[in-house]
Amino acid sequence: MNQKRIVFAGTPEFAVPCLQALLHSHHLLCGVYTQPDRPAGRGRHPQASAVKQFAQTHHLPVYQPFTLKDETAYQTLVELRPDLLVVVAYGLLLPQRILDIPTLGCVNVHASLLPRWRGAAPIQRAILAGDSETGITLMRMDVGLDTGDLLAKVTCPILPTDTSQSLHDRLAALGADLLARHIDELEHLAATPQDHYGACYAAKLEKNEAQLNWQDSAIQLDRQIRAFNPWPVATANVFGQMLRIWAATPLAETHQSPPGQCLRAQAEGLDIATGEGVLRLLTVQKAGGRPLAVRDFLNAHPELRSHLKPPT
Incomplete structure (x- = not known):
């Protein structure tokens, strides 16, 4: 079984189980991208993301560009020579030339059954809408907002007592499991275009x-x-x-x-x-x-x- 050189990009707690799954696989994690430290708490001191904290604990190289649109960010990723880029709730836009770097492309783990609830807050929007189920989608990335071809899905019921936190935790575990099950065969999975007419958007919470x-x-x-x-x-x-x-x-x-x-x-x-x-x-x-x-x-x-x- 061929070992892949994988770069991971993610930021919040939701992304950590997927990173952990990759760490426990036989593939090589050659870099972890996450958003820059942000002020947090009453003292507004810079705080590392959950992904950065996990990566540093496991001695993984961490990269925190403010943007992926400049030449420096491009060259840095090129030098990592990734076969695959795995993105989970990263929070930065990936330009086409970044998507073109990995030889096997880029995949995303998204917390909804795409094309329903594309965007930033799919867990909360699903509860607000009264959906009876949601799930995880593994998709190939393109430059659109969660518009890429579908590779795999797993469903998850939304319980009448679910909060965003409880549903978040179940979906994070399901996402890691789905990624772990398919990471060895990604290049062989059939890609299904999304039905864009069935799409709806999960706007950021205000x-x-x-x-x-x-x-x-x-x-x-x-x-x-x-x-x-x-x-x-x-x-x-x-x-x-x-x-x-x-x-x-x-x-x-x-x-x-x-x-x-x-x-x-x-x-x-x-x-x-x-x-x-x-x-x-x-x-x-x-x-x-x-x-x-x-x-x-x-x-x-x-x-x-x-x-x-x-x-x-």
């Missing part, structure tokens, strides 16, 4: 999307809460103050109360009237506080019970 509107249905609000956990975390006006909502569940219940009214405050949760149905808040957080189960939240803030109005 913080303002996490603001809940009680006029929406309980089902849609629950999707938002799960999609925005762990970032940017859903927020809502409850008891006249903004709370972060970490977990909730929609109830099969009708009401005649105005959306946003708290119908019940009990150990099981805060039941809030919505535009359609009732949403039970399970874990909430005040500004400056920490996430608390509603039972603990009410014990810590007994004065909030005075805001309750009898349901109509």
Whole structure:
């Protein structure tokens, strides 16, 4: 079995299992590309990506160009003489002449069943849309945004309780497994062009999307809460103050109360009237506080019970 010279390009935690799978294969990892260190945390100190941290722990050479469009970046990759470039959530655009360097081309591990949810936030968008399943796609790369030919797929159910974090973790493991199963035979896999008419785009998340509107249905609000956990975390006006909502569940219940009214405050949760149905808040957080189960939240803030109005 021929050993391939592989360059890996990835940045967040999602990409680490794929890098680990390549490290444990018989192929030669001759370089790891990841985005430059970014300011993070309260002190805004530069922080290495999850991929960089893993690569350095395993003594892999790391490259962090700000762009792949200049001559220096091009020559650096040429000198690595890659047979294959494997890209997983890298975050930088790859020009055609970069894609042309590896003799076996470039492949991408993407967290959706392409052509559905091309783009930056496929996991969150799938939850927001109420999809019942998603998956991992292994594809050949071209200069488009997740538009290359399909090599392999694996499906994954989206559970009613899935958050972006829980789904992320399952998909990351599935992606590594799919890559490991096909890495030896990539050049022999049949490539299937995507049906571009079935494409939809997973735009990058914006913080303002996490603001809940009680006029929406309980089902849609629950999707938002799960999609925005762990970032940017859903927020809502409850008891006249903004709370972060970490977990909730929609109830099969009708009401005649105005959306946003708290119908019940009990150990099981805060039941809030919505535009359609009732949403039970399970874990909430005040500004400056920490996430608390509603039972603990009410014990810590007994004065909030005075805001309750009898349901109509």
